[in-house]
Amino acid sequence: MIELAIARKLHGAGGAVNLNLDIKIETGDFVTLYGPSGAGKTSILRMLAGLLTPDDGRIVCDRQVWFDKSKRINLRPQFRNLGMVFQEYSLFPNMTVQGNLEFALQKDQPKTNVEELLQLTELEQLRDKKPALLSGGQKQRVALARALVRRPKLLLLDEPLSALDTAMQTKLQDYILRVHRQYHLTTLMVSHDLNEVIKMSKRVLVLEDGTIKKDGSPLDVLPLDNLKPFITGNLSP
Amino acid sequence: MLDLAPFYLTLKLAVVSTAILFVISVPVAYGLAFSRWRGKAIIDAFVGLPLVLPPSVLGFYLLLAFSPQHAFGHFLEKYFDLRLVFTFPGLVVASVIYSLPFMIQPIQNGFRSVPVALKEAAYTLGKSRLTTLTKVLIPNMKGALLTGCMLTFAHTIGEFGVVLMVGGNIPNETRVISVTIYDEVEAMNYHQANVYASILLVFSFLVLISVYLVNNRAFKVDPYHD
Numbered sequence: 001m002i003e004l005a006i007a008r009k010l011h012g013a014g015g016a017v018n019l020n021l022d023i024k025i026e027t028g029d030f031v032t033l034y035g036p037s038g039a040g041k042t043s044i045l046r047m048l049a050g051l052l053t054p055d056d057g058r059i060v061c062d063r064q065v066w067f068d069k070s071k072r073i074n075l076r077p078q079f080r081n082l083g084m085v086f087q088e089y090s091l092f093p094n095m096t097v098q099g100n101l102e103f104a105l106q107k108d109q110p111k112t113n114v115e116e117l118l119q120l121t122e123l124e125q126l127r128d129k130k131p132a133l134l135s136g137g138q139k140q141r142v143a144l145a146r147a148l149v150r151r152p153k154l155l156l157l158d159e160p161l162s163a164l165d166t167a168m169q170t171k172l173q174d175y176i177l178r179v180h181r182q183y184h185l186t187t188l189m190v191s192h193d194l195n196e197v198i199k200m201s202k203r204v205l206v207l208e209d210g211t212i213k214k215d216g217s218p219l220d221v222l223p224l225d226n227l228k229p230f231i232t233g234n235l236s237p
Numbered sequence: 238m239l240d241l242a243p244f245y246l247t248l249k250l251a252v253v254s255t256a257i258l259f260v261i262s263v264p265v266a267y268g269l270a271f272s273r274w275r276g277k278a279i280i281d282a283f284v285g286l287p288l289v290l291p292p293s294v295l296g297f298y299l300l301l302a303f304s305p306q307h308a309f310g311h312f313l314e315k316y317f318d319l320r321l322v323f324t325f326p327g328l329v330v331a332s333v334i335y336s337l338p339f340m341i342q343p344i345q346n347g348f349r350s351v352p353v354a355l356k357e358a359a360y361t362l363g364k365s366r367l368t369t370l371t372k373v374l375i376p377n378m379k380g381a382l383l384t385g386c387m388l389t390f391a392h393t394i395g396e397f398g399v400v401l402m403v404g405g406n407i408p409n410e411t412r413v414i415s416v417t418i419y420d421e422v423e424a425m426n427y428h429q430a431n432v433y434a435s436i437l438l439v440f441s442f443l444v445l446i447s448v449y450l451v452n453n454r455a456f457k458v459d460p461y462h463d
Contacts (some may be wrong), residue, residue, distance in 0.1 A: 081363075092358075186431070
């Protein structure tokens with residue numbers, strides 16, 4: 001279980017936003033943060049990862065305190081066992097696909113972790129290629145596999161598919177769901193693609209102006225008026 | 238007959254200074270590139286001083302500092318038996334200070350040119366700052382490192398004011414190529430001066446061509462975005 005009770009003032013292009021939330025995420029859930037740009041979605045992931053420090057609050061993951069302002073605890077990103085997939089992939093250009101994955105191995109971890117993930121994400125043929133030679137979809141698969149080498153319990157996905165075409169998005173969504181189940185992950189994804197949110201998540205947190213406005217299953221909380229006919233199959237001719 | 242000793246001495250000075258500066262500059266440039274400490278402006282200014290000061294000013298103060306009549310020089314001589322005035326080690330220390338910006342500034346820009354997300358990705362993969370530095374940052378800024386080394390090397394080869402002030406003109410000890418040229422001109426040996434000077438000119442031109450070639454190659458294909 002992840003408990004996140006944080007506050008931070010964010011300064012973005014659209015002005016200042018006071019981020020203030022208190023959420024709990026059950027182990028094994030697939031949760032999406034949905035909301036307009038500038039609402040603070042990415043900042044929430046960054047604060048979970050330890051890349052951004054909240055002004056106040058507490059972050060607890062499986063009873064391990066990652067951040068507690070009152071007790072002056074702030075675990076560095078290195079010590080928070082999570083996997084993060086960045087919007088812009090962030091693959092290391094100097095390493096091959098396999099090199100990127102092996103870099104993520106921790107001391108005492110067997111190389112079979114890398115092999116298993118190369119297989120699972122169907123990257124075996126590309127293992128010796130440098131990232132510059134890969135397509136967007138391939139890069140994102142590498143980023144996903146690399147985030148999982150460490151065997152994290154929590155996976156953070158920051159709009160992982162926004163730069164891909166629809167066909168590639170569908171394929172990648174399947175990969176993400178596959179690893180989510182296979183590794184019993186708790187996954188928190190940022191997305192503003194309604195189709196993606198409905199397909200993938202059990203629970204959606206709708207973030208507006210720095211606070212959670214709605215919390216529930218995708219069909220209950222999302223603005224689905226335009227999509228409902230497609231979902232229920234009642235398309236009028 | 239062309240005396241090759243000044244060439245040898247100059248090359249030795251340039252190689253030693255570049256090597257020392259490289260070792261010093263990587264951590265300093267890392268700190269300057271990523272630190273949010275306000276006082277770093279002072280360090281930035283100190284590093285940049287040799288760009289704006291006449292070499293004679295720098296040379297003059299180094300001469301004072303190194304001289305055994307003053308505290309620092311006295312300290313070195315008393316405790317380390319080391320004299321920096323009119324000696325090769327003195328030239329090296331002076332060159333290192335004089336060429337600081339030529340090494341630190343390109344490396345600092347190199348650190349800033351690597352996308353922050355790469356550093357963050359390495360951190361979220363559990364990698365320490367040192368591992369991130371050696372395995373992620375440095376391999377992705379080779380152009381900047383090479384530029385720093387080449388500029389420092391070439392700049393040290395071309396030094397005149399500082400080495401003359403600190404080193405004087407002692408054959409095989411401090412008489413570098415630029416000082417030799419000055420000497421030959423003073424003695425009206427224009428032909429000899431011309432030979433030395435033209436070799437230095439061609440050499441410096443070649444170094445600069447290499448720097449631009451390296452940089453063009455580094456920036457032509459961006460390995461990060463296709």
